[in-house]
Amino acid sequence: MVDKTLEQILLKKFNYRTFRPGQEEAILAALQSQDSLVMLPTGSGKSICYQLPGYMKEGLVVIVSPLLSLMQDQVEKLKANGERQVAALNSLSSRAEKNRIFKQLHLLKFLYISPEMIQFDFLMQRLKQLKIALFVVDEAHCISQWGMDFRPDYLKMGEIRRKLNNPTTMALTATATESVRNEIKESLHMNHEETQEIIHSVDRKAIKLKVAICDGNKKERLTELVNQLKGAGVIYFSSKKLADEIAETLRTDHGLKAESYHSDLTVDDKVKVQQQFIDNTIQLICATSAFGMGIDKPDIRFVIHYHMPANPEMYLQEIGRCSRDGKEGIAILLFEAGDQYLQMRLQENALPDESLLNYIYKNNLKIKAEQADPKVQIGQFYVNAEIPYNVALYQIQNREKLKQNQLDYMLKYVYHTGCKRAFLLHYFDEAVMNKPANCCSSCDPSLEQHFFSEDIERTNKNTEKLDWKTRFKQLYKIDEESMN
DNA sequence: CGGCGCGTGTATATACACGCGCCGGTGCCATATT
Numbered sequence: 001m002v003d004k005t006l007e008q009i010l011l012k013k014f015n016y017r018t019f020r021p022g023q024e025e026a027i028l029a030a031l032q033s034q035d036s037l038v039m040l041p042t043g044s045g046k047s048i049c050y051q052l053p054g055y056m057k058e059g060l061v062v063i064v065s066p067l068l069s070l071m072q073d074q075v076e077k078l079k080a081n082g083e084r085q086v087a088a089l090n091s092l093s094s095r096a097e098k099n100r101i102f103k104q105l106h107l108l109k110f111l112y113i114s115p116e117m118i119q120f121d122f123l124m125q126r127l128k129q130l131k132i133a134l135f136v137v138d139e140a141h142c143i144s145q146w147g148m149d150f151r152p153d154y155l156k157m158g159e160i161r162r163k164l165n166n167p168t169t170m171a172l173t174a175t176a177t178e179s180v181r182n183e184i185k186e187s188l189h190m191n192h193e194e195t196q197e198i199i200h201s202v203d204r205k206a207i208k209l210k211v212a213i214c215d216g217n218k219k220e221r222l223t224e225l226v227n228q229l230k231g232a233g234v235i236y237f238s239s240k241k242l243a244d245e246i247a248e249t250l251r252t253d254h255g256l257k258a259e260s261y262h263s264d265l266t267v268d269d270k271v272k273v274q275q276q277f278i279d280n281t282i283q284l285i286c287a288t289s290a291f292g293m294g295i296d297k298p299d300i301r302f303v304i305h306y307h308m309p310a311n312p313e314m315y316l317q318e319i320g321r322c323s324r325d326g327k328e329g330i331a332i333l334l335f336e337a338g339d340q341y342l343q344m345r346l347q348e349n350a351l352p353d354e355s356l357l358n359y360i361y362k363n364n365l366k367i368k369a370e371q372a373d374p375k376v377q378i379g380q381f382y383v384n385a386e387i388p389y390n391v392a393l394y395q396i397q398n399r400e401k402l403k404q405n406q407l408d409y410m411l412k413y414v415y416h417t418g419c420k421r422a423f424l425l426h427y428f429d430e431a432v433m434n435k436p437a438n439c440c441s442s443c444d445p446s447l448e449q450h451f452f453s454e455d456i457e458r459t460n461k462n463t464e465k466l467d468w469k470t471r472f473k474q475l476y477k478i479d480e481e482s483m484n
Numbered sequence: 485c486g487g488c489g490c491g492t493g494t495a496t497a498t499a500c501a502c503g504c505g506c507c508g509g510t511g512c513c514a515t516a517t518t
Contacts, residue, residue, distance in 0.1 A: 067511075091513060116512045151511065239508055263510070289510050310509085341485040346509055374511095 006052070013055060014081070020044050025198045026170065027053050030134055033168045035195040037140070037181055041204060042174045042317075043296075043324040047074060050136045050170050054109060059131030062167075063112045064157060066142045068092055069270075070294045071112040078110060085109040090117060106130055115153040118160055132167035137188065139293065140171035141313065144183045148399055149350050150374035152381035158189040175202055175316045177428055202316055202428050206323040209420040209440040210332045210447050211413070218336050222246070222306060225332065226284060227254060228452040231301030232277065234285045234292075236318055238307035238342055240264055246306070247286040258284035261291045292318060298325035302451065305333045310343050311406035312413070312427045328438075330451050335414045340407060347403050351396050352379045361389050419443055 006027060010016050019027075022040045029036040030053035040046055054061035065071045071088040078086045085108045087101045105111070105126055117123070137143070137157060147154030161169060171184050185195055214221050226233065237243040240262040250258035259273050259282050276282040278297045285291060289309070303319045315333075323329035352360065352375040360379035382392035409427055416423045420440035422432045438444045 114512055146510070149510080153512070237509095241508080307508095314510095336486095338485040342508060345485085345507080349508090350510095 009052060009055065010048070013052065014048060016045075016048075022198050022200050023049055023052075025196075026050075029196045029198070030168060030170055031056060035169045035190050036198055037171045037173075037185060037190070037195055038198045039173050039176055039181070039202075040198070040200050041202060042320040043298075044200070046138075046172045046174075047077075049172065050134055051078070051110070054133055057133035059133035060105070060108055060127075061110045061134045061136060062118070062127070062132055062164075063110065063136040063138055064115050064118060065112050065138045066114070066146070066151075066154075067293055068114070070138070071114075073294055074112055075110075083109065086112075088112040089123075090114050102126065115151070115157055119153065119156060124160070124163060127164060132164055135161055135164065135167040135169045137169070137171045137184075139173060140184050140188075141173045141176050141180060141317075143171075143187050144176075144180045145313065147187070148378070150377070152377050155187060155381060155385075158187050161188055174320060175313045175428075177313070180313070201425075201430060201433070203421070203425055203430065203432070204320060204323065205434070205436040206326055206328050207319055208328065208330045208436075208438050208447055208450075209319075209424065210330060211420060211441055212332060212334050213414065214334055214336045216336070218306065218334050219246075221334055222304065223250070223254060225304060225448065226250060226256060226258075229302050229330070229448070230451065230453075232280060232283055232297065232299060233302040233304065234287055234300060234318075234321060235304045235306055236291075236309070237286060237288055238309075238346065240288055242306070243286040243288055247284075250284060250286070256284055257282050258286060260286040262288040263290045289314065289318070292321050295321055296324070297321070299327070300324070300329065301327075302330045302332065305331075307342060308333065308335060308339050308410050308414070310347065310403065310410075312409055312424060313406075315410065315413075316424070328450075330448060332448065333414065340411055343407055343410075344404075347400070347407070349375075351375060351400060354393060357382075357389070357393055357396065361392075417442060 006024065007018070010019065020040075021044065022038065023045060026036055026038045026040075026049035030050065038046065038049055040049075050061060050063065063071075063074070065074070068088075068090055071090060072092070075086050075088045087108055087110075089098065089101050089111060090113065093101065101108075101111075102123070118127075142151070143154045143157065161167070166189075169188060169190060171188060171190070173184070176184065181197065181199075182192075184190075185192060212221060222235070226235070235243075235246065237246070240260075243260040243262055247258045247260035250256040259276070261270065261273050265273070273282065273285065274295065277285055300322045303322045305315070305318070309315045309318060319331035322331060356375060357379050360376060361383055378396075379392075382395075387395075413420065413423055419432065419435075419442050421435070421443075425432055432439075435443075438447055438450055441447050
């Protein structure tokens with residue numbers, strides 16, 4: 001059943017003729033003031049799910065977003081679409097801009113904001129007085145994936161929602177198991193029975209799955225692969241240094257157009273690398289997990305993991321950047337015995353141990369100087385939320401066990417001899433429907449060969465080129481007149 | 485775990501072996517200056 005009115009608005013506001021799967025259900029839920037948890041695969045137009053009902057309902061749409069670049073990106077897109085009543089409130093705005101946005105909040109339709117900034121008292125007071133049409137948590141898996149680890153402000157969104165008088169809420173994500181979905185709902189204080197879940201498969205059939213077990217020759221395997229694979233690709237590392245080094249090797253020894261991308265890059269270097277990658281000026285990105293959210297490149301043909309990610313959710317997110325145009329692509333996980341220990345070390349360092357937690361509970365006021373340490377931040381979150389010490393310890397230890405299990409699942413994935421796709425989907429309680437051709441390295445041992453030849457056209461040659469400086473200006477300078 | 489850098493010890497003075505310790509990923513915000 002297709003609602004003609006909705007389609008007319010879709011055409012008028014967004015210039016699309018038809019809805020993609022899931023969009024209409026999400027929009028209807030919002031229009032009926034029903035809370036929803038929307039899980040749609042990457043590239044299926046999640047922003048329309050809240051933007052369209054935003055236009056139809058009275059009041060402000062507040063979107064909690066994890067990254068500054070995502071906010072600026074969305075604002076830019078809406079403005080390009082002719083929307084003027086949109087703003088992002090964050091540390092990139094000058095004091096004058098912040099003031100202006102704050103004063104004209106009642107005239108806005110869409111407000112993008114970080115979980116850190118929305119908590120500010122003066123802002124909350126103001127938001128409380130306004131009619132909130134929709135409260136959106138974008139990339140909601142961050143609540144579970146980041147909130148508990150290094151961004152505790154994500155854990156306060158439930159309280160924020162309550163303070164705003166429980167506005168209609170939409171949580172959006174691309175990858176979440178049932179338990180993560182429950183965690184999101186609980187964290188946001190969403191009612192289990194009344195929240196509508198709009199869940200679509202996480203399976204991306206265009207992406208073929210390969211695991212290559214190496215034996216002391218991972219670097220050689222990597223260079224062999226990138227020399228033969230056609231089109232644009234991303235190589236994920238769990239070390240910034242190694243990402244830099246391999247990018248350098250690929251450039252100087254192999255003449256490939258490769259750049260590295262990680263958190264040490266300045267903001268303008270990040271924008272530059274991203275844009276050159278989208279333009280096909282750069283063919284390969286050697287990245288850490290910093291790279292990816294908001295990357296809209298349609299023709300990424302392969303994603304290689306030099307290091308195993310921490311869990312299947314992250315693996316799916318990272319390989320999900322491949323093949324957004326629907327043409328075939330390949331995800332290759334390179335594994336060497338012992339690789340899991342790097343992840344284990346990283347995980348050990350993420351959460352406070354018993355003695356640190358104890359120290360934080362006893363000396364909370366005295367350690368403000370150390371607030372930069374995420375472990376201390378997590379501990380302080382529990383203290384400030386007045387959660388008893390034993391409960392906090394129990395929760396943290398549970399979290400550690402969960403992470404171990406997730407890593408174990410990745411290891412089992414590596415050594416699984418049956419269908420890799422089936423095994424990965426099983427983690428999300430899904431079965432393989434309509435198994436694609438060349439499904440995975442278990443189903444087709446010489447899978448990667450298909451991606452060495454150029455007979456299949458896999459690149460978009462007519463990608464519009466945009467000077468990165470122009471792009472940078474667009475992204476990070478909100479024009480002044482737009483608020484009037 | 486594995487790889488690297490560094491200091492120490494050896495056998496006989498500069499080169500090399502050995503063991504020890506360390507490292508390894510995600511982002512908001514603030515707030516002060518120039």
